Amino acid sequence: MTGFRTLDDAELAGKRVLVRVDLNVPMEDGKVTDTTRIDRILPTIREISQKGGKTVLLAHFGRPKGRDEKNSLRQVVPALAHALGQPVIFVDDCIGDDVAKAISAARNGEVLLLENTRFHAGDETNDPAFVSALAANGDLFVNDAFSAAHRAHASTEGLAHVLPAYAGRTMQAELEALSAGLDNPARPVMAIVGGAKVSTKLELLGNLVKKVDILAIGGGMANTFLAARGVDVGKSLCEHDLVGTAREIEEKAKAAGCEILLPVDALVAREFKANPGHRVVPVGDVAADEMILDAGPLSIAEVVLKLDTVRTLVWNGPFGAFELRPFDTATVTVAKAAAARVKAGKLVAVAGGGDTVAAMNHAGVADDLSYVSTAGGAFLEWMEGKALPGVEALRRS
Numbered sequence: 001m002t003g004f005r006t007l008d009d010a011e012l013a014g015k016r017v018l019v020r021v022d023l024n025v026p027m028e029d030g031k032v033t034d035t036t037r038i039d040r041i042l043p044t045i046r047e048i049s050q051k052g053g054k055t056v057l058l059a060h061f062g063r064p065k066g067r068d069e070k071n072s073l074r075q076v077v078p079a080l081a082h083a084l085g086q087p088v089i090f091v092d093d094c095i096g097d098d099v100a101k102a103i104s105a106a107r108n109g110e111v112l113l114l115e116n117t118r119f120h121a122g123d124e125t126n127d128p129a130f131v132s133a134l135a136a137n138g139d140l141f142v143n144d145a146f147s148a149a150h151r152a153h154a155s156t157e158g159l160a161h162v163l164p165a166y167a168g169r170t171m172q173a174e175l176e177a178l179s180a181g182l183d184n185p186a187r188p189v190m191a192i193v194g195g196a197k198v199s200t201k202l203e204l205l206g207n208l209v210k211k212v213d214i215l216a217i218g219g220g221m222a223n224t225f226l227a228a229r230g231v232d233v234g235k236s237l238c239e240h241d242l243v244g245t246a247r248e249i250e251e252k253a254k255a256a257g258c259e260i261l262l263p264v265d266a267l268v269a270r271e272f273k274a275n276p277g278h279r280v281v282p283v284g285d286v287a288a289d290e291m292i293l294d295a296g297p298l299s300i301a302e303v304v305l306k307l308d309t310v311r312t313l314v315w316n317g318p319f320g321a322f323e324l325r326p327f328d329t330a331t332v333t334v335a336k337a338a339a340a341r342v343k344a345g346k347l348v349a350v351a352g353g354g355d356t357v358a359a360m361n362h363a364g365v366a367d368d369l370s371y372v373s374t375a376g377g378a379f380l381e382w383m384e385g386k387a388l389p390g391v392e393a394l395r396r397s
Helices: 036-050 073-084 097-105 128-135 169-183 199-211 219-228 240-256 297-307 329-343 356-363 377-383
Strands: 016-020 054-058 088-091 111-114 140-143 165-167 189-193 214-217 259-261 265-269 278-282 291-295 312-316 348-352 371-373
Touching: 016 036, 036 054, 036 073, 036 169, 073 088, 073 111, 088 097, 097 111, 165 169, 169 312, 169 348, 169 371, 169 377, 189 199, 189 297, 199 214, 199 240, 199 312, 199 377, 214 219, 214 297, 219 240, 219 291, 240 259, 259 297, 265 297, 291 297, 291 329, 297 329, 312 377, 329 348, 329 356, 348 356, 356 371
Parallel strands: 016 054, 016 140, 054 111, 088 111, 140 165, 189 214, 189 312, 214 259, 312 348, 348 371
Antiparallel strands: 265 278, 265 291
């Protein structure tokens, strides 16, 4: 991968390799309920071990203020060791003499997991003294946590300035996928942006209209754009105070030559629940007591038709209330159409952020798109065109 140092550039044998990973996994009754983030880091850990390095994992868990056993990474060890197929040595802190002794005692090829970096305030403040204390435990630094790369913390960005620093395999895959999505995409490019509110994605929309050829807007935020066009959306979720902003975004899109797609018909209901009484109507015929909960069949067909004309797709956010049937129809149909084009070699499709991963899993296409990012905030900030501190620190000088 050009532009970034990767494991291909690192001498790993006999080295203490500090690896920043994302182990902020969902837990229930003391057990990991979704191993996606664990599965993603396995290639990096295995490669370091196979090449004779000591893998020393750094991660955060939750939002502790000081040491808090409820947020200890110890509870992640069983799932990590099971997925890895080898023991994981847990160390009860991430800095200090006991940590140094544990790493020294470990053999080349073994894996250690240090305690939650956020038990120390110096991680989030990027305190130079804490960076030095972390760096004392390693010979080189590998960042494999894109999801935390938008934060300039000691364990994500600070270490990259005091140790030789490289992108892990997951970070590398993420950066390559993102580059193919917006940085250097095959054109034409289409973006799908859904979700509840325009207010949370103003910067995103402002950046995308300058970079993509087609922007399809779905979810609750589409209702705000419809209202800006004078459509009565009944009691649908709508930010009426932002209709002026929606008009400005449409004007920017027009000036940039970006086509905006909004629903022309919708699935509407009077109640927000699974399988309620519902009907399909043109968006101009929504009754005062009805809610738009998904795009209708004509709207879906238009998006799929446009999908057939583009070479790159970037997707953030579902079209409708996909958790409730039948309001998952638009998301599932478009996702499957995108996956089919990817399989046919006609499309690069990158999805991520917020509910997008859950939506792609629901549609059964998470493994069929070009890349599905598990990062939330980092993925959104990249889509907004912002530099990510943890990524910038890995660039070749």
